[in-house]
Amino acid sequence: MGRRFSKRKNAPPRKERDPNEVYAEVKKENEQMEEYYKAQNIMSDEEWPVFWNHLKVTLPTTFRITGTRSHAVEIRDTVKNAFVPHLSNISVDGTVADPPRPLAWYPDDLGWHYDVPRTLLKKSPEYAKFHQFLVAETEVGNISRQEAVSMIPPLLLDVQPQHWVMDMCAAPGSKTAQIIEMVHANEQHQVVPSGLILANDADYRRSHMLIHQTKRLQSPCLMVTNHDASMMPSLKLAPNKSGEVVPFEFDRVLADVPCSGDATLRKNPMVWTKWTHGGAMGLHQTQVTILQRGVQMLKVGGRIVYSTCSFNPMENEAVVAEMLNRANGSLELVDVSHELPLLKRRPGLSSWKVFTKEGQVVEKFEDVPADAKGKFYPSMWAPANAGELHLERCLRIYPHLQDTGGFFVAVLKKTAPFVVPNPGRAAAAEAAAEAAKAAAATTAASSAAATPASEDMSEAKEDTQEDNQEDTQEDTQEEEDKATTGDKHKLDSPAGSDTTEVKKPRMSRAERFGAPGPKEEPFLFLDSDNADVQLFSRFYGLDEKFPKDQFLVRSEGEKNKTIYFVSEAVKSILQSEEIHRLKVVNTGVRTFIRQDSNSPTECSFRVHSEGIALMRQFVSTARVMAVQLKEVITLLQSPYPKISEFPEAIQQKLTDLQTGCCIFEFDPELEENKDQPNPRWEGQGLTGFVKGKLVFPVWKAQVSFNMLLNKQERRSLAMRLGVDCVDAPHVVEGGAKGTVAKAAAAAAAAAEAEGAEDAEDAEATPEEDSTMVEATEQA
Numbered sequence: 001m002g003r004r005f006s007k008r009k010n011a012p013p014r015k016e017r018d019p020n021e022v023y024a025e026v027k028k029e030n031e032q033m034e035e036y037y038k039a040q041n042i043m044s045d046e047e048w049p050v051f052w053n054h055l056k057v058t059l060p061t062t063f064r065i066t067g068t069r070s071h072a073v074e075i076r077d078t079v080k081n082a083f084v085p086h087l088s089n090i091s092v093d094g095t096v097a098d099p100p101r102p103l104a105w106y107p108d109d110l111g112w113h114y115d116v117p118r119t120l121l122k123k124s125p126e127y128a129k130f131h132q133f134l135v136a137e138t139e140v141g142n143i144s145r146q147e148a149v150s151m152i153p154p155l156l157l158d159v160q161p162q163h164w165v166m167d168m169c170a171a172p173g174s175k176t177a178q179i180i181e182m183v184h185a186n187e188q189h190q191v192v193p194s195g196l197i198l199a200n201d202a203d204y205r206r207s208h209m210l211i212h213q214t215k216r217l218q219s220p221c222l223m224v225t226n227h228d229a230s231m232m233p234s235l236k237l238a239p240n241k242s243g244e245v246v247p248f249e250f251d252r253v254l255a256d257v258p259c260s261g262d263a264t265l266r267k268n269p270m271v272w273t274k275w276t277h278g279g280a281m282g283l284h285q286t287q288v289t290i291l292q293r294g295v296q297m298l299k300v301g302g303r304i305v306y307s308t309c310s311f312n313p314m315e316n317e318a319v320v321a322e323m324l325n326r327a328n329g330s331l332e333l334v335d336v337s338h339e340l341p342l343l344k345r346r347p348g349l350s351s352w353k354v355f356t357k358e359g360q361v362v363e364k365f366e367d368v369p370a371d372a373k374g375k376f377y378p379s380m381w382a383p384a385n386a387g388e389l390h391l392e393r394c395l396r397i398y399p400h401l402q403d404t405g406g407f408f409v410a411v412l413k414k415t416a417p418f419v420v421p422n423p424g425r426a427a428a429a430e431a432a433a434e435a436a437k438a439a440a441a442t443t444a445a446s447s448a449a450a451t452p453a454s455e456d457m458s459e460a461k462e463d464t465q466e467d468n469q470e471d472t473q474e475d476t477q478e479e480e481d482k483a484t485t486g487d488k489h490k491l492d493s494p495a496g497s498d499t500t501e502v503k504k505p506r507m508s509r510a511e512r513f514g515a516p517g518p519k520e521e522p523f524l525f526l527d528s529d530n531a532d533v534q535l536f537s538r539f540y541g542l543d544e545k546f547p548k549d550q551f552l553v554r555s556e557g558e559k560n561k562t563i564y565f566v567s568e569a570v571k572s573i574l575q576s577e578e579i580h581r582l583k584v585v586n587t588g589v590r591t592f593i594r595q596d597s598n599s600p601t602e603c604s605f606r607v608h609s610e611g612i613a614l615m616r617q618f619v620s621t622a623r624v625m626a627v628q629l630k631e632v633i634t635l636l637q638s639p640y641p642k643i644s645e646f647p648e649a650i651q652q653k654l655t656d657l658q659t660g661c662c663i664f665e666f667d668p669e670l671e672e673n674k675d676q677p678n679p680r681w682e683g684q685g686l687t688g689f690v691k692g693k694l695v696f697p698v699w700k701a702q703v704s705f706n707m708l709l710n711k712q713e714r715r716s717l718a719m720r721l722g723v724d725c726v727d728a729p730h731v732v733e734g735g736a737k738g739t740v741a742k743a744a745a746a747a748a749a750a751a752e753a754e755g756a757e758d759a760e761d762a763e764a765t766p767e768e769d770s771t772m773v774e775a776t777e778q779a
């Protein structure tokens, strides 16, 4: 059993190497690193060997139970009551392992870990069953594999459903997923949360990993952007429904910044061979500028969490201390010692050492040799007031404390508007003050010398007052301009050295963050009286409360093919007149998709599987069909089952139902569905185990119907139920051409199966059409 739960679909068979074997091969020594961290005094001499030896052991497997609260609690209880008792005291070839157990500090026992030798995992039938369960539940998003320490920053962010949250460096997205769940934690039926999640990553390719990772959560409150986080643009938003123009600011910000990653040694053994003194040096200033931009965009009273997977004070306390000093009283470190009380942690450092790349200690910035000055920033050293900043409130998580990876977390609160310091202007003001003093001392030259100096001073003062308007648009625009002209190093030049020209090779954006993505299609809202909106609203009986003015399309001038839905908060951003400044790579849940079907139907829009959970809450029960598990299985196992194959009650309802898309729902909570045998768990003491409703779109034709799920969705549902499924014969494999051919073949086969009179109907069965539509879109 590998450490991942998810199965790679269609992957060529590959000999999986035992991660323990790979890990064992790497020489787990690095003298430079050992000396460096010993010198940083991160712990006592007695504790050191325990810490150091712990870094050399692979990580336990950890997972988080996701989803809405009641649903998550059911899954948790299944793990606890159905699996754990069978996994206790298992011994294979003399190896015994502890059963999975909850992470002591994770709220409500929803985080779990286990550390079981591979041989035991392979040979124990009990663990094989548990693994099957984890795979099935991971597939449907009820369980998420995530490293324990990575779960901490979102928990300390304290997100509420109404919060606007920005995740500045979000890919691949495990923390974003946690944040989305928190915004949707409220379980209120027929309510779209007012919160917003803006998940950003500078790397375009990685921003798509983020989209993939968060897709299963189907949140209309999510927006994915692609910016250098230190230059997130400011926007003036469109008025919301109450006519208010809210500022483009966030209640919560997560800055999980790029870092040297040396605290990930237990899962990335190559850190042992690659660690050098220079690793953190190139990152410090980027980390400061990202954090500063986050603080700028945070509301007064809001919380920002800064985190890294590095032990290095240069990337951790030094960044936080610099930010606190720049904020000059408008930011404070929050004492979170009472939050997650069972999480073992060590306080942040208030003193540390700075080394050259060659491993020499440099006491202070002034001691850096002139030719090396460009590589250092004064903020890398502990500031003189370090003792007053409460750096001990930062959290240092060491691997030996509770058998995890390492992590650093600082929780900060913004207490007042933040004035962006401008070292250039400050230096000009200082120089002017000096000049004024000198001028006053020289009576003869006083007026001549003081005049330009005071002019300079007043100019500098005015500039500072301008800066007082926290985070002005101009500032950001200036920064963006610098970015586009490639003048990044002017921005990054060491603080206090703004008059010194720092010669660094210029790096293009592409070199830093990969190739920029293509120009995105615009987001075009449909009016609530748009003919298509009216059509599907009527056909599906959309509830009056449903906000029908939050649908959008992305292809200008073409007939509306795919209809997306976004929350009100997302809409207020997309409708900003300055939206061109924000590079939105993805937002909106696909809710309806046009079906170019020959079948006579009043409404050619089908519900997209991506938006089914959302739309199910708002569509009239007339188009929802309550089914039992065996009917779900029939649909999975035959591509076009006939209506006549279904129980009488369903047949009746289906016959009365107009041709077109409807929603099938299996609700395990209903009395008649309790303990329905689920083949996966039958005979294993787990009969009846399906957690959460199964809801999927179905196309009702004249005599047959068809599950509107793609190949992967069908397979994952089948896996969850422990049955085989047929891949609908029309599944998209190649380009649109292949799909058309397959669709035609499928239609013909279905027609044959159904009899001549149903041929037209079979041709019209829409999955083919829909996959054609999708294939065309993909192409």
Ligand SMILES: C[S@@+](CC[C@H](N)C(=O)[O-])C[C@H]1O[C@@H](n2cnc3c(N)ncnc32)[C@H](O)[C@@H]1O
Pocket (backbone or CB within 6 Å): 150, 168, 169, 170, 171, 172, 173, 174, 175, 176, 200, 201, 202, 203, 206, 227, 228, 229, 230, 256, 257, 258, 259, 286, 290
């Ligand atoms: C530590 S990882 C983030 C992990 C992520 N928060 C999660 O939990 O899955 C850092 C991310 O920052 C991105 N990144 C690097 N430089 C950046 C910048 N200047 N602005 C925004 N993102 C950046 C990287 O592409 C990377 O995906």
